[in-house]
Amino acid sequence: MANIKTSRVSEMDIDAYANIIHKEMGYTHEEASVYLLEKNLDNMMKIELNDEPIGFINFTHENGNYYINDLDLIEKHRRKGYGSQLVKAFEKMVEELGGKKVWLHVNINNKLAILFYEKNKYGIGKRIDDYYAEGYHAFMVEKILG
Numbered sequence: 001m002a003n004i005k006t007s008r009v010s011e012m013d014i015d016a017y018a019n020i021i022h023k024e025m026g027y028t029h030e031e032a033s034v035y036l037l038e039k040n041l042d043n044m045m046k047i048e049l050n051d052e053p054i055g056f057i058n059f060t061h062e063n064g065n066y067y068i069n070d071l072d073l074i075e076k077h078r079r080k081g082y083g084s085q086l087v088k089a090f091e092k093m094v095e096e097l098g099g100k101k102v103w104l105h106v107n108i109n110n111k112l113a114i115l116f117y118e119k120n121k122y123g124i125g126k127r128i129d130d131y132y133a134e135g136y137h138a139f140m141v142e143k144i145l146g
């Protein structure tokens, strides 16, 4: 049976995370590793399937508001509920830390991610034109916890 776990991240996970980012965002593996190692590992969470990391969240927070920079699953493990399990574990952690809100930006063309957040009871908010770069627009997305 599949053994699923969510937990915080250590340096040993960076390679697996860099692999996902490298495939998803077109960075080289080395660029992805450097990008991740500049980030605070305390601000990451992973989901493992049979002890293999298959998805990650990285986040920042300010005044109890937690911002998701990135939420990514290995492609072959998508649409099996693991992303939802990871985001729920993240929300639980935020609540335990006294956080009140999770928010993020999503590319307006990322229809699957928009469906994913709606399914997980996030509200799709205002559109911000040119958020990523000229011609690349985002929606603000948020969920108030509790």
Ligand SMILES: CC(C)(COP(=O)(O)OP(=O)(O)OC[C@H]1O[C@@H](n2cnc3c(N)ncnc32)[C@H](O)[C@@H]1OP(=O)(O)O)[C@@H](O)C(=O)NCCC(=O)NCCS
Pocket (backbone or CB within 6 Å): 024, 070, 071, 072, 073, 074, 077, 078, 079, 080, 081, 082, 083, 084, 085, 104, 105, 106, 110, 112, 113, 115, 116, 117, 119
């Ligand atoms: C977005 C992402 C994190 C979702 O994780 P996931 O594990 O694939 O999603 P889940 O299996 O938990 O799906 C939950 C719901 O999201 C929606 N959804 C997810 N993938 C979908 C797909 N391919 N087609 C249609 N709906 C989809 C559905 O409503 C689904 O519920 P259902 O299966 O009961 O219909 C994952 O697809 C991913 O890593 N995408 C690439 C990176 C990305 O876009 N990240 C978000 C940027 S902010």
